[in-house]
Amino acid sequence: MNLLAALKKCNIVPESVIATRDGEMILDDEILKDGDVVRLVAVISGGALA
Amino acid sequence: MKCKKCGAKASVNMRQHKLALCKEHYLEWVPEQTERYIKKYSMFTHEEKVLVAVSGGKDSLALWDILHRLGYQADGLYLGLGIDGGIAYSHESQWLAQKFADENNLTLHVVDIESEYGQSIPVLAEISHRGHGKPCAVCGLAKRHEMNRIARDLGYAVLATGHNLDDEAAVLFGNTLNWSSEYLLRQGPVLPAGDGLARKVKPLCRFYEREMTAYCLARGIEYIYEECPFAEGSQSIYYKELLNQLETTRPGAKLIFYLRFLEARKRGDLFLEQNAEQAHLHLCPKCGQPTSAPEFCSFCRMIEKAKAVAAP
Numbered sequence: 001m002n003l004l005a006a007l008k009k010c011n012i013v014p015e016s017v018i019a020t021r022d023g024e025m026i027l028d029d030e031i032l033k034d035g036d037v038v039r040l041v042a043v044i045s046g047g048a049l050a
Numbered sequence: 051m052k053c054k055k056c057g058a059k060a061s062v063n064m065r066q067h068k069l070a071l072c073k074e075h076y077l078e079w080v081p082e083q084t085e086r087y088i089k090k091y092s093m094f095t096h097e098e099k100v101l102v103a104v105s106g107g108k109d110s111l112a113l114w115d116i117l118h119r120l121g122y123q124a125d126g127l128y129l130g131l132g133i134d135g136g137i138a139y140s141h142e143s144q145w146l147a148q149k150f151a152d153e154n155n156l157t158l159h160v161v162d163i164e165s166e167y168g169q170s171i172p173v174l175a176e177i178s179h180r181g182h183g184k185p186c187a188v189c190g191l192a193k194r195h196e197m198n199r200i201a202r203d204l205g206y207a208v209l210a211t212g213h214n215l216d217d218e219a220a221v222l223f224g225n226t227l228n229w230s231s232e233y234l235l236r237q238g239p240v241l242p243a244g245d246g247l248a249r250k251v252k253p254l255c256r257f258y259e260r261e262m263t264a265y266c267l268a269r270g271i272e273y274i275y276e277e278c279p280f281a282e283g284s285q286s287i288y289y290k291e292l293l294n295q296l297e298t299t300r301p302g303a304k305l306i307f308y309l310r311f312l313e314a315r316k317r318g319d320l321f322l323e324q325n326a327e328q329a330h331l332h333l334c335p336k337c338g339q340p341t342s343a344p345e346f347c348s349f350c351r352m353i354e355k356a357k358a359v360a361a362p
Contacts, residue, residue: 015294018263025061025267027051027070043263044216044290045107045277 003038004028016044062264065301073268080265084116084253091239093251094208100124101206101248103197104150104158106143108266108273109212111150113254115271117210118154124210126151127200129193130162132170133185135279143274150271159204161196169356172280177359178352184280188352195349198339201248213252216259219304220289222311234320238312246333246340258304259290 003026007014017040019026032038051060053072060070071079087093094100100117104110104126117124128147133139144160151158164170169177171192175185201209218237225233241250254262266273281287296303314320331340334347341347346354 013291013294013298015260015297016291018260018267020267025073025264027060027063029051041263041267041275043260044287044294045109045259045281 001032003030003032006032017042066305077268081116081119085120087256088253093240093253096122098207100208100210101201102126103211104128104147106146106274109214109254109262111271111273112262112265113210113212115269126156126158128158128160129196131189132164133172137276139279146272146274159200161200163192167353174352174356177356186280191349198248209248209250211252212254214254214257214259214262215304215308216290218255219293219308220286222308223289223293244340246338
């Protein structure tokens with residue numbers, strides 16, 4: 001399964017996160033293997049519309 | 051996916067540009083593009099002093115880093131808002147802003163709202179009854195007022211903020227939903243200087259929020275990851291989520307939304323263009339900054355009210 005499929009399976013909008021594995025950014029087509037630990041960094045921040 | 055420039059494994063893919071880059075080339079591409087936007091929109095020159103509004107978040111620290119790398123005279127301004135939210139939010143964000151400044155030998159001006167005006171932002175919001183139970187409106191008002199005051203008092207020609215394209219698209223989306231013509235006519239990468247108003251610029255306005263996160267990760271910039279405790283459930287975040295859903299199925303939708311708006315505004319195609327001249331500003335008798343409110347500006351009225359309530 002690649003990253004994009006994994007995100008969709010978890011109902012995560014791909015545009016809203018950046019995925020890293022072993023400290024390196026990975027892209028949608030990256031194949032994930034059993035035991036891989038993927039960290040998702042949320043990209044959205046907000047507050048007052050200034 | 052391969053880097054378009056060198057063929058190595060790509061770290062960042064920008065579908066709206068059909069461009070994938072490795073970390074090394076991405077870190078070259080971002081400042082190049084920023085420089086291009088600064089020139090395209092005539093934001094500022096290398097001879098002008100720029101004051102960067104630094105919150106400790108990813109966008110403002112990325113902006114400061116990029117301007118520093120490009121050789122601009124960019125100092126930082128941190129506003130202490132006094133927000134705790136159980137996570138020492140303001141304390142942590144100030145620490146990160148100061149750390150970045152120290153590590154890069156940059157000048158950071160710090161203004162603490164409570165020391166300056168007697169109350170923190172959450173308390174000011176409570177006292178002034180602005181913002182329907184949330185301090186975001188008061189926070190925005192105080193930030194605009196103080197950023198302009200410091201830029202004016204310290205002689206900076208330009209005030210730069212880290213607004214990215216997602217911020218701009220979310221504002222545009224909200225203003226379009228409400229047909230807020232006055233706000234629509236004012237939105238853009240540059241807000242020209244006026245009587246008592248510093249020029250305001252947004253050099254990151256064409257980068258996706260995702261790209262700024264990627265920039266910070268690639269550069270190793272430590273930023274405050276926690277969201278402002280008061281931002282939870284905010285309208286801007288909701289709009290951003292909606293726009294990201296659109297972007298997932300239509301890559302480039304956010305960029306086109308914003309750029310076509312700027313083009314239409316420039317051509318004068320937006321409705322009610324004739325009303326742009328109607329906004330009348332005068333100087334607040336107390337602080338001397340321009341305001342459209344009668345007599346004192348909104349900020350000074352809020353402070354006066356806070357003082358009156360706090361007085362025994």
